[in-house]
Amino acid sequence: MPSLTEQIETWLKEQLIRSRENILEIKRGELAQEFDCVPSQVNYVLETRFTVERGYLVQSRRGGRGYIRIIKLEMDLPERLRHLRDSIGPSISQGRAEGILLHLAEEGLLNRREKRVLQAAISRDNLKVDLPLRDMIRARLLKAMLLALLGE
Amino acid sequence: MPSLTEQIETWLKEQLIRSRENILEIKRGELAQEFDCVPSQVNYVLETRFTVERGYLVQSRRGGRGYIRIIKLEMDLPERLRHLRDSIGPSISQGRAEGILLHLAEEGLLNRREKRVLQAAISRDNLKVDLPLRDMIRARLLKAMLLALLGE
DNA sequence: TAGATAAAGGTCAGGAAAGGTCAAAGACCA
DNA sequence: TGGTCTTTGACCTTTCCTGACCTTTATCTA
Incomplete structure (x- = not known):
């Protein structure tokens, strides 16, 4: 039985597709x-599953007639790469990096094998370097x- | 009377078969x-009996709805991975790593995209760490x- | 039209529910 | 009797879920 969080996540993504x-x-x-x-x-759910790293934008308004709006971002590849480079920056945490991979995989830019490889390369368990340096190496490797992979 | 460890090991393997x-x-x-x-x-039990060595992969997640997943690898893969692991060792130069990639690519175990990714990850220009450490990180990442990639 | 009220959504801390780590004690065997 | 393998328990980290309390916006009413 999937967790509540996963159920809601799935439901929202299905609505988006449908x-x-x-x-x-x-x-x-x-x-x-x-x-x-x-x-x-x-x-x-929104904070953990619909982040910018994963390719979503969330807007909302409070008060009467309030709402939450989920926007799935779409960009062409070159723009995407530029944007990725910028958002990775000189240093990146494992969590944020994983978000990016998830996002790319969901869009079909990474297949399952490829995602697994990248995932392995950015894992703190495999990098095994102390912290300020680890996030910097991860950023360089990921970029x-x-x-x-993507930039012919 | 078999040890607890053996009992659990046996039980898990039986479940996998069953x-x-x-x-x-x-x-x-x-x-x-x-x-x-x-x-x-x-x-x-997992650490000592369900290692990659022995042909298993173990994944897990913590927190609410956490789990432990045991994956049995294909027959000849453990042998293969053992061999690879040994030939990589605790530290490896860029040249030797590239040789391994080339070999795997020739065997058809790596396609062009995948080879490019691995290549990027083991490149000294991207790792940008000083030397004894660099070769060690490269070895860990490559493995x-x-x-x-290979451990489906 | 200013102020009250209702109707949203936001924040944050805390608790519960997992699994992980590590060192020390115990058991077993050569 | 020393070394290796098992077993245990204390403590840690991660993830999920809830509820109390806060802020913002629209609408109604005097």
């Missing part, structure tokens, strides 16, 4: 009711590998 | 209860990436 659009608008309260949980659970 | 699949998912806590032992005993 609607054939890149925008989905929901009511936090209604969604929470649907899944029989507290509203802040929805925030948790180089993505360039090798 | 399920007719190469993947088995368990809860550490439940298993420990079943065998009336501390949970960390399960880790010990981990190949394992990720």
